[in-house]
Amino acid sequence: MSSNTAAVKSATGWKPTDRWLFGIVLAVINFWLFAQTLLNVIPGIQDELGIERTVGNLAVAVTSLFSGIFIVVAGGLADRIGRVKILNAGIVLSIIGSLLIALTPADGGVVTSIMLLLGRAVQGLSAACVMPSSLALIKAFYEDKQRQRALSFWSIGSWGGSGFCALFGGLMATSFLGWRSIFWISIVLSIVAMFLLRGTPESKAPAAPGAEHKRFDWSGLICFIIALVALNVYISQGPSIGWLSITGTVLLVLFVVFGILFFQLESTKSNSFVDLKVFGNLTFTGATVSNFLLNGAAGTLIVALGLVQVAAGFSSLQSGLLTLGYLIAILSTIRVGEKLLQRLGPRKPMIWGCLITGFGILMCSMTFVLVEQYVILAFIGFTLFGIGLGFYATPSTDAALANVPADQAGAAAGIYKMASSLGNAIGVAISAALYVAAQSVDPEFVQSLGLFVGNQENLGLRFGGAVGLLFNLLMVMVAVISIILTVPRHRTKAEEEAHPEVPAPPPIGN
Structure with a gap:
């Protein structure tokens, strides 16, 4: 306190x-x-x-x-x-x-x-x-x-x-x-x-020495806003404005220019609002990157639920019922992830969680089957999605925050949480854009694949849904790679100092 x-x-x-x-x-x-x-x-x-x-x-x-x-x-x-x-x-x-x-x-x-x-x-x-x-x-x-x-x-x-x-x-x-x-x-x-x-009585952090003399990093914030808004508008509006149109090209240029400018400013300023020094810790970087990508997989929800409403005529309530297993699974496995963290360290439960989530998304992407079959696959898929996120959540947070110095803990927590929101925003935008864009693919090409059974009048919707959903699977696989490359197999010295009551995991497996 x-x-x-x-x-x-x-x-x-x-x-x-x-x-x-x-x-x-x-x-x-x-x-x-x-x-x-x-x-x-x-x-x-x-x-x-x-x-x-x-x-x-x-x-x-x-x-x-x-x-x-x-x-x-x-x-x-x-x-x-x-x-x-x-x-x-x-x-x-x-x-x-x-x-x-x-x-x-x-x-x-x-x-x-x-x-x-x-x-x-x-x-x-x-x-x-x-x-x-x-x-x-x-x-x-x-x-x-x-x-x-x-x-x-x-x-x-x-x-x-x-x-x-x-x-x-x-x-x-x-x-x-x-x-x-x-x-x-x-x-x-x-x-x-x-x-x-x-x-509620007011609560503030103790003032850091010299903090009163530091000016807020307005230039960094403005560059950050312009870059991310330009990227999000380009992704979400791409199907209507044209990916290579003048407007689309201007948005891309704004994203690149202000993105580069942002990193240059934040790398040199002492009062940067995003402390990039925390990314010098590889474990924090891997946990944050995988957190960004796993939250980006929320695009699975907007594509799968939108698809069954438009292509199969489901109401929003009927489509929402497909996520009931997701709700139950994620609440019941958060504590499981905590126990796995204590027994095995963060790396294994994070990888397991990503793999289970990825398998759930793969099941949701099987839009080539009949509606009755897809409902079963999607329900199971969303349930696995919830189990995977439950396994991943606590170990990922622990891996991110237990491995940074105490004087960087606040900045690290803010960046880690920022990754959650931005991953969700960008993942949803890209998934939805791919879902819309892929619907314009030549129906004859889709039919030539010989995969889609049942109603052939909604092939565009079903193909677009598959493309949008498979993108989410790709993000999860990249998250697995980032964890493998950055999160150590055993507890680090920083973790042991942060959690001395937790025994180090036995050196088994990978």
Whole structure:
């Protein structure tokens, strides 16, 4: 516990209660459960609002994009000006973002697109504020086993919300309340969260020597934003604007130029908002890269669920039910991953988790079969997806954070979490773009493959779905390679110092 927080507790007698912790969970779940429902309900929203598929795909990806861009900045602000202030700001932004989406008019042309995209961007900013500040408050106000318990509830809000979002979104979208009810409910729960968290004493990080004289790295942030937004727009809008059109080429040039400029600035500045020095640790690098790629595999959800809705006529609720096994699996195996970490170290469970996830995606990519067969394959595939992520999650986080020096722990945590959001944004955008682009392939070529059975009128959709899903499998395989090359077979000295109570794994296997 920080001395600052200890002083606050001593002066006020305040201590966190289960009611307060429930407020934290509600704040977290507003992003993972409500904001992420668009992965499943976007086809219905596109039809009702009268927007292009490319705009819908951008609306799905932009929330994670903005979360990833600003999460490091928000975490730093929370440490400096107050974690409670930033947490409350995040909850208010969640209300504003949900309100914009709930009030988005149908068939309003540019107005419709702007309100939807702006609402999604604000939801991303909300997540960037809520996630690091809520974690920092839990670490500040709890100790030892109570902290572990609180973090478990935090994880249930995030992992459980992400596992339940497709099913919940489908249920609400097909009910008499409609998809807009998702965001009205989010507003109500945000207000409840603010009520439960009222009276929380402020918490700040101790000021580092000379920190008051450092100016914020605005140039690095601006370059980062331009590069990532240009890349995301190019990927999501590529099918409509043309991959090699003037607009597409300009977007690519912006990404390359500002991306290079960003790395040059961050490599030379002492006040860089992304501390690139942490990538000098190979284990951290491997864990972060694989985390980026595994989160990118969320594109599996938008492609597979969108495919069964469009090609097979499923409702958003029916498609959401395909992820029920995913929800159960991911919640029930997170602790298994923790135990495997303690017994074997991080490398093996991370690799096993990726391989299980990859096999699940492979099953989801078998779009050449009949609908009845695909439903079974997809349900099993999503369940394996959840098991794999459950195995991977805790060992990956431990590998990333246990291997960096204490004075880089904050920067490392922010970058690792940023990789999650950016991986999700970019993976979803690429998967959706490939899904759309591959549908224009000559049907005669697809038929000549001799793979697709059943209805031949939706070959384009099914082929596009296979291409989009197989890209996710490729990302998982690259993640496996990154782990093999960077994460050591045995516990490092840094891990042993961080976890002296955990015995080193026996030197068996690979």
